[in-house]
Amino acid sequence: MNSPIPILSGAPVPPPSDVQTRPIIAFANVSKVYPARNESAQVVALDGIDLQVPEGAIVGVIGKSGAGKSTLIRLINGLERPSSGHVLVNSTDVTALDERGLRQARRSIGMIFQHFNLLSSRTAFENIALPLEIAGFPTSEIAGVVEPLLAMVGLSDKRDRYPAELSGGQKQRVGIARALATKPRVLLSDEATSALDPETTDQILSLLKTINAELKLTIVFITHEMSVVKTLADRVAVLDGGRIVEQGTTFEIFANPRHETTRRFVGSVAGGHVPGWLLAKLRSERLAGDSAVLHVAFVGRGADQPVLSRLARDLGVDVNILHGQVETIAGHPFGSLFISVSAEPEILRAIIAELKAGQNSVEHLGYVS
Amino acid sequence: MSPEILRLIAWSTLDTLVMVGLSGLFGTLLGLPLGIFLATSRANELFPAPAANRILGLIVNATRSTPFIILVVAIVPLTRLIAGTSIGTRAAVVPLTIAAIPFIARVIEGAIREVDQGLVEAARAFGASPLQIVQKVLLPEAMPAVTLALTLTVVSLLGYSAMVGAVGGGGLGDLGIRYGYQRFMPEVMATVVLVLIALVQGVQTLGEAIARRLDKRSRNS
Numbered sequence: 385m386n387s388p389i390p391i392l393s394g395a396p397v398p399p400p401s402d403v404q405t406r407p408i409i410a411f412a413n414v415s416k417v418y419p420a421r422n423e424s425a426q427v428v429a430l431d432g433i434d435l436q437v438p439e440g441a442i443v444g445v446i447g448k449s450g451a452g453k454s455t456l457i458r459l460i461n462g463l464e465r466p467s468s469g470h471v472l473v474n475s476t477d478v479t480a481l482d483e484r485g486l487r488q489a490r491r492s493i494g495m496i497f498q499h500f501n502l503l504s505s506r507t508a509f510e511n512i513a514l515p516l517e518i519a520g521f522p523t524s525e526i527a528g529v530v531e532p533l534l535a536m537v538g539l540s541d542k543r544d545r546y547p548a549e550l551s552g553g554q555k556q557r558v559g560i561a562r563a564l565a566t567k568p569r570v571l572l573s574d575e576a577t578s579a580l581d582p583e584t585t586d587q588i589l590s591l592l593k594t595i596n597a598e599l600k601l602t603i604v605f606i607t608h609e610m611s612v613v614k615t616l617a618d619r620v621a622v623l624d625g626g627r628i629v630e631q632g633t634t635f636e637i638f639a640n641p642r643h644e645t646t647r648r649f650v651g652s653v654a655g656g657h658v659p660g661w662l663l664a665k666l667r668s669e670r671l672a673g674d675s676a677v678l679h680v681a682f683v684g685r686g687a688d689q690p691v692l693s694r695l696a697r698d699l700g701v702d703v704n705i706l707h708g709q710v711e712t713i714a715g716h717p718f719g720s721l722f723i724s725v726s727a728e729p730e731i732l733r734a735i736i737a738e739l740k741a742g743q744n745s746v747e748h749l750g751y752v753s
Numbered sequence: 754m755s756p757e758i759l760r761l762i763a764w765s766t767l768d769t770l771v772m773v774g775l776s777g778l779f780g781t782l783l784g785l786p787l788g789i790f791l792a793t794s795r796a797n798e799l800f801p802a803p804a805a806n807r808i809l810g811l812i813v814n815a816t817r818s819t820p821f822i823i824l825v826v827a828i829v830p831l832t833r834l835i836a837g838t839s840i841g842t843r844a845a846v847v848p849l850t851i852a853a854i855p856f857i858a859r860v861i862e863g864a865i866r867e868v869d870q871g872l873v874e875a876a877r878a879f880g881a882s883p884l885q886i887v888q889k890v891l892l893p894e895a896m897p898a899v900t901l902a903l904t905l906t907v908v909s910l911l912g913y914s915a916m917v918g919a920v921g922g923g924g925l926g927d928l929g930i931r932y933g934y935q936r937f938m939p940e941v942m943a944t945v946v947l948v949l950i951a952l953v954q955g956v957q958t959l960g961e962a963i964a965r966r967l968d969k970r971s972r973n974s
Contacts, residue, residue: 461878463874463877463878486880487880487881487882488880489880490877490878490879490880491879491880493878495875495878495879497871497874497875499869499871501869501871501872501874501875503872503890503893503894504894504969504970505893505894505896505967505969506893514876514879514889515879515880517889518876518879518880518881518885518889519879519880546969546970547969548969548970548971562879566879566880572878
């Protein structure tokens with residue numbers, strides 16, 4: 385992106401977060417280096433990660449592919465071991481556990497996967513029963529656990545269906561039920577909606593929110609889609625090149641993205657990108673009769689104000705909306721508008737000042753005829 | 754064909770079935786664990802033992818590359834030790850089993866390696882031990898492929914069993930050589946070939962039917 389959204393001057397106070405509660409997961413200066421092998425040089429997957437997940441929260445880790453997300457989430461249940469640092473889950477240092485101890489710890493950490501990873505040879509019921517069999521549950525008790533889970537994910541009628549007979553969304557529901565079978569306190573989600581269509585994605589995300597609310601289950605998910613973060617997360621950590629470049633509540637991150645990577649992600653859902661047709665017409669020099677193009681990001685309270693109509697009334701200028709989007713993030717309105725105004729330079733300065741007065745961020749992109 | 758010849762063909766068919774059945778059974782009993790080991794013992798796998806994996810792999814390859822007829826002759830002392838004799842149907846089971854073990858081990862290794870690694874990761878994430886992963890994930894998921902692999906093995910063993918006739922083993926191959934070839938009875942030879950074709954067809958059809966039943970990956974199962 386050529387013109388990143390500028391840093392907001394007066395970011396709104398973030399909504400109260402629940403960081404006061406004891407973190408259920410804590411990363412302390414965790415690094416993961418894959419040693420050099422044959423021709424390939426060593427790879428630093430994670431570098432000095434510090435991250436705390438409050439109990440009951442939904443925390444999203446977003447990053448591009450290769451940013452280290454997969455490694456990060458797998459450190460929580462010990463599928464990966466760190467090169468240095470410690471990961472505490474439920475006050476247990478999982479990095480200090482041996483294989484036997486890890487197997488025990490993993491039973492209180494559920495996990496769901498991008499490609500569902502259901503056994504093709506087992507029915508929905510039998511797939512959900514698998515973690516219970518592994519944990520040594522007596523056969524007589526298994527149905528008593530599995531049936532309510534099937535009902536919770538809305539698949540009681542698909543009980544005896546094999547995965548090949550289920551849709552992607554249904555498979556992920558089975559995956560979720562399976563992950564909850566051993567009553568874990570933490571659910572890890574590895575790109576759980578990346579293989580699903582948008583509608584199914586929304587259904588799975590709302591199921592996860594319901595589970596979080598009803599079971600008080602802490603959820604840590606990784607994704608490369610900011611739209612998933614926007615819908616699901618309470619808190620976000622942005623991962624880039626193996627480092628957490630930014631973290632905070634979802635609203636903070638959307639309202640005031642500081643790092644370039646974060647801005648790019650936020651721009652991808654918040655309409656912050658200059659549309660291509662506009663970019664093609666933009667020029668930096670003002671010619672006679674040109675209109676100035678402004679990008680205005682409305683955040684929090686600023687988005688409630690009738691800014692544009694006031695502009696027209698108070699300064700007597702015509703405002704033309706070129707492109708824009710207004711939506712709700714973490715319960716707050718959040719808007720991004722591209723507008724053009726035909727005005728002389730001094731009037732333009734007044735317009736920008738007026739717009740900035742309401743906690744909005746304004747950027748002068750150039751001119752169009 | 755005279756009734757005696759027909760009875761001979763019937764007995765030879767039974768001999769062949771016994772030889773193939775027993776060597777298939779023993780071959781599976783020994784080849785299956787070997788195949789599982791080969792599929793799970795490289796570095797960073799469930800039971801990492803790369804050195805043992807490499808040595809067993811070499812032995813398997815060596816056995817598989819030895820022509821069967823040479824193997825039969827070469828292991829005569831072993832055959833005598835195990836079966837008490839080196840001729841006849843009982844003796845033929847020994848070289849057939851020895852040939853079947855590495856074959857079965859490799860095809861089962863292949864079938865297990867086909868199982869999606871994501872399933873192994875999921876099972877680990879639920880706290881499964883390596884042994885549980887083999888029992889509850891790898892074997893059940895590989896079952897359709899394993900069935901097809903065993904079918905292939907039985908078909909190959911039918912071919913091999915015809916060869917042991919040449920060194921005094923019983924069965925259809927032996928009958929074909931002694932009557933069909935050496936006594937110039939082309940109708941016996943033709944019948945032997947037809948019976949073998951029918952057996953192969955039957956085994957293949959049965960094996961595929963079982964594999965299809967076990968395979969839940971397609972919607973129309």
